[in-house]
Structures are given as C-alpha cells and as structure tokens.
Amino acid sequence: MGFVSIAKRARSRSSWLCGCGQRLEADEDGRLCDQVVSHLKRDHQTAYINYQVAREMVTSRAYKMEYAVVYKNGTSPDEEFGPEPY
Ligand SMILES: [Zn+2]
Numbered sequence: 169m170g171f172v173s174i175a176k177r178a179r180s181r182s183s184w185l186c187g188c189g190q191r192l193e194a195d196e197d198g199r200l201c202d203q204v205v206s207h208l209k210r211d212h213q214t215a216y217i218n219y220q221v222a223r224e225m226v227t228s229r230a231y232k233m234e235y236a237v238v239y240k241n242g243t244s245p246d247e248e249f250g251p252e253p254y
Pocket of ligand 1: 186188208
C-alpha cells in the first residue's frame with residue numbers, strides 16, 4: 169500500500185524556466201514559488217514579486233513582460249548613441 173504514495177511523490181516534481189535561462193526546480197509547487205521569488209529578487213532585483221505573483225507565473229508557466237528587462241544586462245539591441253553632435 170505504501171508504494172502508491174511514493175510513486176505519486178516522484179512525479180510531483182515541478183520546474184520552472186526563468187526568462188534568463190535559469191531553471192528552478194522543487195519537489196512541490198509551493199517550494200517552487202519560494203525559489204522563483206528569491207531568484208527574481210536576488211538576480212533580477214524584481215521588487216514587485218511576491219508569493220502570489222510567483223504562484224501565477226508557476227501555474228501558467230509564464231512570466232510577466234516587465235521583467236524581461238533582464239536582457240539589458242547581456243546583449244543590448246542597439247548600441248548607445250554616439251556623442252552629441254557639436
Ligand atoms: Zn532569472
């Protein structure tokens with residue numbers, strides 16, 4: 169009888185792929201939300217993030233546009249404008 173719950177547990181591992189390519193994994197959705205929150209706060213300085221928002225992102229497997237700003241770090245689409253014309 170015990171093995172049923174064990175099998176169920178093994179399948180409940182969930183993961184979430186961040187916009188920056190970072191993959192977050194956890195045994196349950198609740199912990200995954202925690203990881204999403206701390207990752208966004210620490211690595212993306214996302215102030216508005218909280219458990220509620222993270223949960224939405226995890227369940228819908230999506231992330232809000234606002235924090236796609238992360239690409240500013242790496243590749244900039246267009247170079248900085250040159251010096252002002254004198
Ligand atoms: Zn990220």
